[in-house]
Amino acid sequence: MAKGTGKVLAQNKKAGHDYFIEETIEAGIVLQGTEIKSIRAGKVQLKDSFVRIRNNEAWISNMHISPYDQGNRFNHDPLRSRKLLLHKKQISQLIGRIKQDGYTIVPLKMYVKDGYAKVLIGVGKGKKNYDKRDDLRKKDAKREIERAFKARQQ
Template sequence: MAKGTGKVLAQNKKAGHDYFIEETYEAGLVLTGTEIKSIRSGKVQLKDSHIRIRNGEAWVYNMHVSPFDQGNRFNHDPLRNRKLLLHKKQIGQLVGAVKRDGYTIVPLKMYIKDGYAKLLIGLGKGKKDHDKRDDLRKKEAKREMERVFKDRQR
C-alpha cells in the first residue's frame, strides 16, 4: 500500500496553502488507549499542529484529539505532545533539512493503515504572500475553465 493511503481521518488543508511541500514521510504515533478510540471515530484536528525534533525524537505539538466519549478518569489530555515513530535515518534527514533556511516539518494528514494510526508529515518551505496569491489565481482560473467546459457539454 502506498504512503498516504488508507481511511483519511483528518487533513491539514492549510499546510498546502502555506508551504511548498517537497518531501513526505509516513510516521506512526505513540498513543494511549482512549486516544486511538477517539482517532478511529474521527475526532482529531491537525489545523494548528506542528512537529519538532527534540533529543533525536520527533514530536507532534498542538494536535487536538478530543477526549473519548465513553472514557473515564483515565481519559487523555486533548493537546498533549505525542511522539512520532520514524527511523533514525529519516529523523537525521529531517534535522538536516530544518537547519537549512526556511524549512519546517508540518503534519499533512492522519489516516488508518492496516489497523494503525499513521501521520503523513511533509518537509515544507514557507510560501511568500505573492506565491499564495498566484496559487489562488491559478485555482480560480482552473475553476472558471471547468465551469465553462461543463456549460458547453450541456
C-alpha cells in the same frame, strides 16, 4: 501500499496553502488509552499542529484529539505532545532539511493503515504572500475553465 493510503481521518488543508511541500514521510504515532478510539471516530484536528525534533526524537505538538465520549476519568489531555515513530536515519535527514533556511516539518494527513494510526508528515518551505495569491489565481482560473466547459456540454 503506497504512502498516504488507508482511511483518511484528518487532513491539514492549510499546510498546502502555507507551504511548498517537497518531501513526505509516513510516521507511526505513540498513543495513550482511549486516543485511538477517538481517532477512529474522526475526532482529530491537524490544523495548527507542527512537528518538532527534541533529543533526536520527533514530537508532534498542538494536534487536538478529542477525549473519548465513553471514556472514564483516565481520558487523555487533548493537546499533549505525542511522539512520532521514525527511524534514526529518517530523523537525521529531517534535521538536515530543517537546518536549511525557511524549512519546517508539518503534518499533512492522519489515517489508519493495517490497524495502526499513521501520520503523513511533510518537509516544506514557507510560502510568501505573493506565492499564495498566485496559487489562488491559478485555482480560480481552473475553476472558471471547468465551469465554462461544463456549460458548453449542456
